[in-house]
Amino acid sequence: MLLPTSPAFLALQASRRGRAGGLCFAGRRIAYGELSAAVDELAAWLVRRGLGTGQPIGVQAANEPAVVAMLFAVWGIGAVAVPIAVRSTAEETAHLLEHARARALLCDRGREAVARDAAAAAGVPAFVTAPDLPLAPRLLRRGRRPAPRAPRPPAADGLAVIAYTSGTTGAPKGVMLTHANLLWAMLACAQARGDRAETVGACLSPLSHVPVLVSHLLCRLLAGATAVLVEKFDVGATLDAVERFGVTDLTLIGGMVFDMLALGQIPAAVRRTVEKVSVGGAPTPMEAKRALARLFEGAELIEAYGQTESTDGVTMARGTSVFDREGTVGRVNPHVVVAVRRPDGALAAPGEEGEIVVGGPTVMAGYHRDRAATGDAVRDGWLHTGDLGRQDADGYLFLTGRVKDIIITGGENVSPAEVEAVLRAHPGVADVAVIGTPHPKWGEQVTAVVVRQPGARVDGAALGAFAGARLAGFKRPRRVEFVDALPRNAANKVQAHLLRERFGG
CATH class of the missing domain: 3.40.50.12780 (ANL, N-terminal domain)
Structure with a gap:
């Protein structure tokens, strides 16, 4: 052809x-x-x-x-x-x-x-x-x-x-x-x-x-x-x-x-x-x-x-x-x-x-x-x-996460995208990225890096409880960090590796 x-x-x-x-x-x-x-x-x-x-x-x-x-x-x-x-x-x-x-x-x-x-x-x-x-x-x-x-x-x-x-x-x-x-x-x-x-x-x-x-x-x-x-x-x-x-x-x-x-x-x-x-x-x-x-x-x-x-x-x-x-x-x-x-x-x-x-x-x-x-x-x-x-029986595709971004905590796999979707539904959250950070017991812990909505006073405990009511316990963020903005590249994608460098210690 x-x-x-x-x-x-x-x-x-x-x-x-x-x-x-x-x-x-x-x-x-x-x-x-x-x-x-x-x-x-x-x-x-x-x-x-x-x-x-x-x-x-x-x-x-x-x-x-x-x-x-x-x-x-x-x-x-x-x-x-x-x-x-x-x-x-x-x-x-x-x-x-x-x-x-x-x-x-x-x-x-x-x-x-x-x-x-x-x-x-x-x-x-x-x-x-x-x-x-x-x-x-x-x-x-x-x-x-x-x-x-x-x-x-x-x-x-x-x-x-x-x-x-x-x-x-x-x-x-x-x-x-x-x-x-x-x-x-x-x-x-x-x-x-x-x-x-x-x-x-x-x-x-x-x-x-x-x-x-x-x-x-x-x-x-x-x-x-x-x-x-x-x-x-x-x-x-x-x-x-x-x-x-x-x-x-x-x-x-x-x-x-x-x-x-x-x-x-x-x-x-x-x-x-x-x-x-x-x-x-x-x-x-x-x-x-x-x-x-x-x-x-x-x-x-x-x-x-x-x-x-x-x-x-x-x-x-x-x-x-x-x-x-x-x-x-x-x-x-x-x-x-x-x-x-x-x-x-x-x-x-x-x-x-x-x-x-x-x-x-x-x-x-x-x-x-x-x-x-x-x-x-x-x-x-x-x-x-x-x-x-995953793809349903009618051929519709659904994204659930990234292979390399998967967090393994206590032997359980956690998709950051799933946790992010839940946290985005909180009225006090403007933007969020979820990463895995080192933990001495579980290997990794689920960590949420959050940008608050203007004027919001939500804290980590409230977000953890909000996610815990909607997700399995091992998926709930154990650590929540607040930032003014998430690092994004020219394509508007979150630069997760920079977050891992900052909060991975």
Whole structure:
């Protein structure tokens, strides 16, 4: 089967829908034809600087049209994109460039100082490449096209991305994804969600994260739809973009949900235009999902589950299933295969907990320069996610914890996610993470690290009693620590290893 690559489908949309769809940003629309011309211009510029096939190139830019042009230009010359979060320090950026063995770093004007310091430390050139997209229509009117992008176009099985994972348990790993991985993930997400040419989706989270890149941007472009770029999430700016561009699909990750709920109400024009509201990135409490459904009355609520190593989407829960099957992350997406396995590798029975494994064409090619980690994660074609879960008789998947996060206390296994879900239901708890800390008798003890709600005076004894009334005794937190905020990475995931370092003594 001949699979198109990302540059190929962008060119196809430009030929079919040149004056339609594309991107919206800061009050203006950029149609497919204009975007494609800008990509060609930048690709030719990169080739003239000696960059080309197979070379990793760092991309560090905010959510604006420039970053989209950078990514597609890198792919267009057959190179490999290495997306880097804009919040990364120069030291962090240099480390990723060195590990990826990048040949250059592309950045926007807002990150020039950090990028130049990082690139110098890594020994590569840094280029400030924010293409002037309004130039593209003039090039088209003159009938000129830039020089060819690359001597040979990228193949579907060629490497497209080295994506560095969140690193919640230690140093980030470079996930290698091919063009075929990206395409199958786009198809899986777009089909499961029902994307169409009329869809207008908002990109509120950084495109440096593969799940965001795939589900918020590439899926839209594959469908011939429109992607609205918001440089930095802000409730007011988001609602303004929804009204201005007629956003139909909104995705809120982590704390965005609670920022939106804090409004209490939204303009009627927003309720009229938004058709779907998706949540993901971290577990969203059921009460928050119910409140979100009330806030966006009439919109369909969606909850998704995936990993960078699976090129984003694995399952999706839509509509009533989010509420009728409390805790589910939905059914398996098209083109993806999921199984739940016991510790001995045998298939778990319906309703039985085990490790979630993923198969199919979205599974990563491996970890960059780390054969041992690759061999541990991908065995016999199955990606071992490290997530614990169960699947019911109707195929709905439920997450129950992490394999490596399991706390073994007095010989009993405790899932932190289960304890966290109970504690989040306490009115005095704003945020919580549960970890295992050393105990001389039990080996480990269940320890809750809690952020209180503003003004709340709840103490550890009260939380222990609250959890003890709802959980088996061995699952009740024996130690409760209070903090102002939990350490989270750029993907909004709690950095449990930092909590273990702080409270493990």
